[in-house]
Amino acid sequence: MKQKKRALTAASLLLAAALTFSACSNSNSGGTNAPPSGEPTEQNDGQASAVTGPLGKYDPPIEVTTVRAVNQAFKYDEGKSIDHNIWTDIFKEQYGINVKNMWVVDESQYRQKLNISIASGDIPDFMSVNKEELLRLSEEGQLEDLTQLLEQYGSDYLKEMLNQDNGTALNAATYEGKLMGIPQMQVNGGVSTAEMIYVRADWLNNLNLPEPKTIDDIIKIATAFVKDDPDQNGKDDTYGLGLNKDLFLQHGTVKGFFNGFNAYPDMWLKDDSGKLVYGSIQPEMKAALEKLSLLYKDGVIDREFTVKDWNKLAEDVAADRLGLAYGNVSHGGFIQKTNKNNNPDAEWKVYPIVSVDGSPVNPQLSDTANNFYVVKKGANHPEAMIQLANIYLEHYYLTSYAPEPNPFISRDEGIFPGKYHPVQIDPLNVNLDAFRQVQDALAKQDGSHLGFPANVHYDRLKKYAEGDMEMWFATIVFGAEGSYSVIDYYDNNKLGLYNAFQGAATPTMSEKMASLKKFQDETFTKIIMGEASISDFDTFVDEWKKLGGDQITAEVNE
Structure with a gap:
C-alpha cells in the first residue's frame, strides 16, 4: 500500500x-x-x-x-x-x-x-x-x-x-x-542557484598547483591548463578557462567570475543611497571584462568560444580538453559524469567562487521564479x-x-x-536539506530513517562507497566535498545576493529589455575578444541608458 x-x-x-x-x-x-x-x-x-x-x-x-x-x-x-x-x-x-x-x-x-x-x-x-x-x-x-x-x-x-x-x-x-x-x-532554487568552480583535481596535482583561493589563482590555473600540458600526453590539446557563447547560461558562464570582482550582471542592486541601479553598467564590470580580454588575448580562453554553446563546452569536458569552468550545482551529475565515464582516472573537485583579495564572495542568486x-x-x-x-x-x-x-x-x-510533468513547482531547498540529512546519516552509518529524496541520495552514495563507479555522479553532487557542500557553505555563511527588483516587468522593460540584453552581450563578447577596447564599456553604458535603460531604471525605482 x-x-x-x-x-x-x-x-x-x-x-x-x-x-x-x-x-x-x-x-x-x-x-x-x-x-x-x-x-x-x-x-x-x-x-x-x-x-x-x-x-x-x-x-x-x-x-x-x-x-x-x-x-x-x-x-x-x-x-x-x-x-x-x-x-x-x-x-x-x-x-x-x-x-x-x-x-x-x-x-x-x-x-x-x-x-x-x-x-x-x-x-x-x-x-x-x-x-x-x-x-x-x-x-x-x-x-x-x-x-x-x-x-x-x-x-x-x-x-x-x-x-x-x-x-x-x-x-x-x-x-x-x-x-x-x-x-x-x-x-534547485534560492541559494542553490549560486555558481561554483569545477576543476580537474588530477590536473592540479600533475602541475603541483594550489587550490583556487583568489582570482589570481584562477588565472594561474587556467593559464597552466592551456600551456603546461596538464594531462601529460605531450599534446597541445587542452583549454584554460571554459566560456560558452551565451556568457550567462549553463556551464562555462562568466557570472561567477564577475562576482569575484564584486560585479553583478543582469540584476538590480541597491546603491549607497538606496536607489536601484543595474549591475551590468556598474564600474566593477569593467575590471572583470578587462581581465577576460587579457585571458583571451593570451590564448587562455578558447578562440572559438563564440560559436560554442554549453552543450559543445560539455563535449570538451567529456573529451579531456577542458578542466576549469564556472557552473551550477547540478552540472557535475551529468557534464563531469560523462568525462568520468570516458576517463575513470579523471578527478574533479568543486570550489566556492573566489574574489580578487581572497575574501568571501556573495554569489548572485537567480530570482525565486x-x-x-x-x-x-x-x-x-x-x-x-x-x-x-x-x-x-x-x-x-x-x-x-x-x-x-x-x-x-x-x-x-x-x-x-x-x-x-507540464506543471512543476518544487521545494526550493529540498536538495540542500537532503544533503545535510545524508551527511548526518553517513556519519552515523544509518539511513533507515531518511525519507524522499534523501534516502535516494544516501543509497547511491553507499553504493559508490562499496565500489559501484556508476554512482560517481552522486558523490560529485551529494558527497561530502560535492557541489552541495559548496551550497551548504554559502548558506551557512549567509552568502548570496538576490535581484533587488522582484516586481513584474515594467512597461519599458517589457518593450526594450530584450534588445538591451542583446546589445549588452554583443558588447561584452567584443570586449573579451579584443574587437572592442575596454574604454568601449563606457560608450556601452551611455548607449544603454539612452536606448531605454534610464527609463527602465526610473520605472523600477518608482
Missing part, C-alpha cells in the same frame, strides 16, 4: 509556513465543491464536468492544451514520449484530465515559438511564460485571474511551496492586484492547471513508494520521468 505523508510532518520538506489566504464561506482546507462561478464549466462537447476541490477527478474527463520546451538531451522510457508517459497515464486514469501538447520545441527555440503564438492569438489553455510575457499578456487581457482559483483549488502543500520566499514570487506574478500566474518554483504558469482567458477549465500542480506535488513528493522503486526517479542514464 502506498503510504501518504504530509509535508508538514516530513522533516525533509519543512520549508516555510503555509500561504495564508482569506477564507470564503463555502471553502475549507481542501477547497470548494464548485468552480469559482458557482456553476459547472462546460466542455467543448457541451457536457458539464467539475471537480470537488484539490485532487478531484473530472467525470466525464476533460482535455486541456499546453505547449512544451524540452531539453535536447532528454530521453524517454521505451515506448514513452512527451505526449504519452507515466504522468499522462496518471492524469487520465486517476484524475480524468487529458493534456494535449499543441507543440513541443527544444528549450533554445521556446521563447521565439511562444511569442509567435502570442502574436497570432493562438495560445493554449495554459503555458509557461517569463516576466515580460506575463506583463504583455496581462495588459492585453489574455489571462485568467488566478487569485480565487488558487484559493479554492490549490492544495495546502501547493500554497506552502508558493510561500517559500515569503510570497516574493507571488508578488512578481501579481498585476493590478490580481494573481495572473503561478510561479514556477525550482527544486523567472517563469510563471498562466491560464488563457476564457479557458473551459481554468482551474485545471492548478489541479495539475497539486497532482505533481502529491505524487512526486508526498507519496512513499517503498518498498517498490520510486517510478519518477532516473533509472537509466538521461531518463528523468519526473520531468515529464
Whole structure:
C-alpha cells in the first residue's frame, strides 16, 4: 500500500509556513465543491464536468492544451514520449484530465515559438511564460485571474511551496492586484542557484598547483591548463578557462567570475543611497571584462568560444580538453559524469567562487521564479492547471513508494520521468536539506530513517562507497566535498545576493529589455575578444541608458 505523508510532518520538506489566504464561506482546507462561478464549466462537447476541490477527478474527463520546451538531451522510457508517459497515464486514469501538447520545441527555440503564438492569438489553455510575457499578456487581457482559483483549488502543500520566499514570487506574478500566474518554483532554487568552480583535481596535482583561493589563482590555473600540458600526453590539446557563447547560461558562464570582482550582471542592486541601479553598467564590470580580454588575448580562453554553446563546452569536458569552468550545482551529475565515464582516472573537485583579495564572495542568486504558469482567458477549465500542480506535488513528493522503486526517479542514464510533468513547482531547498540529512546519516552509518529524496541520495552514495563507479555522479553532487557542500557553505555563511527588483516587468522593460540584453552581450563578447577596447564599456553604458535603460531604471525605482 502506498503510504501518504504530509509535508508538514516530513522533516525533509519543512520549508516555510503555509500561504495564508482569506477564507470564503463555502471553502475549507481542501477547497470548494464548485468552480469559482458557482456553476459547472462546460466542455467543448457541451457536457458539464467539475471537480470537488484539490485532487478531484473530472467525470466525464476533460482535455486541456499546453505547449512544451524540452531539453535536447532528454530521453524517454521505451515506448514513452512527451505526449504519452507515466504522468499522462496518471492524469487520465486517476484524475480524468487529458493534456494535449499543441507543440513541443527544444528549450533554445521556446521563447521565439511562444511569442509567435502570442502574436497570432493562438495560445493554449495554459503555458509557461517569463516576466515580460506575463506583463504583455496581462495588459492585453489574455489571462485568467488566478487569485480565487488558487484559493479554492490549490492544495495546502501547493500554497506552502508558493510561500517559500515569503510570497516574493507571488508578488512578481501579481498585476493590478490580481494573481495572473503561478510561479514556477525550482527544486534547485534560492541559494542553490549560486555558481561554483569545477576543476580537474588530477590536473592540479600533475602541475603541483594550489587550490583556487583568489582570482589570481584562477588565472594561474587556467593559464597552466592551456600551456603546461596538464594531462601529460605531450599534446597541445587542452583549454584554460571554459566560456560558452551565451556568457550567462549553463556551464562555462562568466557570472561567477564577475562576482569575484564584486560585479553583478543582469540584476538590480541597491546603491549607497538606496536607489536601484543595474549591475551590468556598474564600474566593477569593467575590471572583470578587462581581465577576460587579457585571458583571451593570451590564448587562455578558447578562440572559438563564440560559436560554442554549453552543450559543445560539455563535449570538451567529456573529451579531456577542458578542466576549469564556472557552473551550477547540478552540472557535475551529468557534464563531469560523462568525462568520468570516458576517463575513470579523471578527478574533479568543486570550489566556492573566489574574489580578487581572497575574501568571501556573495554569489548572485537567480530570482525565486523567472517563469510563471498562466491560464488563457476564457479557458473551459481554468482551474485545471492548478489541479495539475497539486497532482505533481502529491505524487512526486508526498507519496512513499517503498518498498517498490520510486517510478519518477532516473533509472537509466538521461531518463528523468519526473520531468515529464507540464506543471512543476518544487521545494526550493529540498536538495540542500537532503544533503545535510545524508551527511548526518553517513556519519552515523544509518539511513533507515531518511525519507524522499534523501534516502535516494544516501543509497547511491553507499553504493559508490562499496565500489559501484556508476554512482560517481552522486558523490560529485551529494558527497561530502560535492557541489552541495559548496551550497551548504554559502548558506551557512549567509552568502548570496538576490535581484533587488522582484516586481513584474515594467512597461519599458517589457518593450526594450530584450534588445538591451542583446546589445549588452554583443558588447561584452567584443570586449573579451579584443574587437572592442575596454574604454568601449563606457560608450556601452551611455548607449544603454539612452536606448531605454534610464527609463527602465526610473520605472523600477518608482
